[in-house]
Amino acid sequence: MEGVKAKIAPSMLSSDFANLASEAERMLQFGADWLHMDIMDLYIISIDINCRLFHSISSALLPFLFAPKKNRHFVPNLTIGAPVIQSLRKHTNAYLDCHLMVTNPLDYIEPLAKAGASGFTFHVEVSQENWQELVQKIKAKGMKPGVALRPGTPIEQVFPLVEAEAPVELVLVMTVEPGFGGQKFMPEMMDKVRVLREKYPSLDIEVDGGLGPTTIDVAASAGANCIVAGSSVFGAPSPQDVISILRKSVEGAQCKS
Numbered sequence: 001m002e003g004v005k006a007k008i009a010p011s012m013l014s015s016d017f018a019n020l021a022s023e024a025e026r027m028l029q030f031g032a033d034w035l036h037m038d039i040m041d042l043y044i045i046s047i048d049i050n051c052r053l054f055h056s057i058s059s060a061l062l063p064f065l066f067a068p069k070k071n072r073h074f075v076p077n078l079t080i081g082a083p084v085i086q087s088l089r090k091h092t093n094a095y096l097d098c099h100l101m102v103t104n105p106l107d108y109i110e111p112l113a114k115a116g117a118s119g120f121t122f123h124v125e126v127s128q129e130n131w132q133e134l135v136q137k138i139k140a141k142g143m144k145p146g147v148a149l150r151p152g153t154p155i156e157q158v159f160p161l162v163e164a165e166a167p168v169e170l171v172l173v174m175t176v177e178p179g180f181g182g183q184k185f186m187p188e189m190m191d192k193v194r195v196l197r198e199k200y201p202s203l204d205i206e207v208d209g210g211l212g213p214t215t216i217d218v219a220a221s222a223g224a225n226c227i228v229a230g231s232s233v234f235g236a237p238s239p240q241d242v243i244s245i246l247r248k249s250v251e252g253a254q255c256k257s
């Protein structure tokens with residue numbers, strides 16, 4: 001059976017940031033379809049706390065106020081933002097697949113659209129209240145809306161976003177805890193991919209974290225078609241061969257199903 005097109009997206013987080021344009025060009029020449037851009041934030045909490053304190057001190061706020069510092073970021077790392085996307089855009093027409101690991105994705109729609117982002121994938125864990133607004137604004141800015149979920153988040157949380165009148169067009173299943181490249185693939189996440197593929201045959205389903213030649217087959221046969229791979233591609237003696245193995249696995253699994 002013909003499935004949704006395979007898209008291989010090297011994660012630029014594993015590239016040499018000092019040579020981002022040439023790294024991007026190299027990946028495209030090696031056969032990459034998309035370039036995956038991991039955007040991670042620093043959440044400025046102090047203003048938020050002050051405003052809320054003046055209005056009400058709810059019990060829900062207390063654990064947040066006393067949370068350890070690391071919980072104030074969506075992930076314990078900082079990477080790139082709109083200025084870097086804008087710089088890269090001057091050197092390439094490639095599809096820039098932006099994965100927003102930030103606590104307030106709404107703030108980044110306008111700057112990233114202006115910078116030249118192609119896809120905008122936000123996390124469901126931080127968008128329970130405003131995902132409809134997010135999707136509408138992302139689409140209005142001409143970007144492809146996607147939703148991502150952490151390993152501990154149940155897959156059911158994304159169903160309403162895929163089934164909405166203005167739906168997300170991609171679901172990104174994290175196969176490691178978000179924050180860093182080079183971590184170990186979590187095969188138990190494939191149940192989520194299988195459920196999604198069964199329910200939504202034509203949805204772009206992306207997997208991200210620990211993907212490479214030794215883990216791709218299980219993801220491809222579960223139904224993933226968009227494959228993010230950082231360390232396995234950039235760390236390989238022949239990134240071209242790795243990209244080709246990833247693509248063949250996805251296409252092979254689609255032929256079998």
Ligand SMILES: O=C(CO)[C@@H](O)[C@H](O)COP(=O)(O)O
Binds near residue numbers: 179
């Ligand atoms: O979003 C993330 C990490 O949070 C990823 O996109 C990683 O950058 C993937 O890197 P590898 O696991 O393939 O090395």
Ligand SMILES: [Fe+2]
Binds near residue numbers: 036037099208
């Ligand atoms: Fe990512």
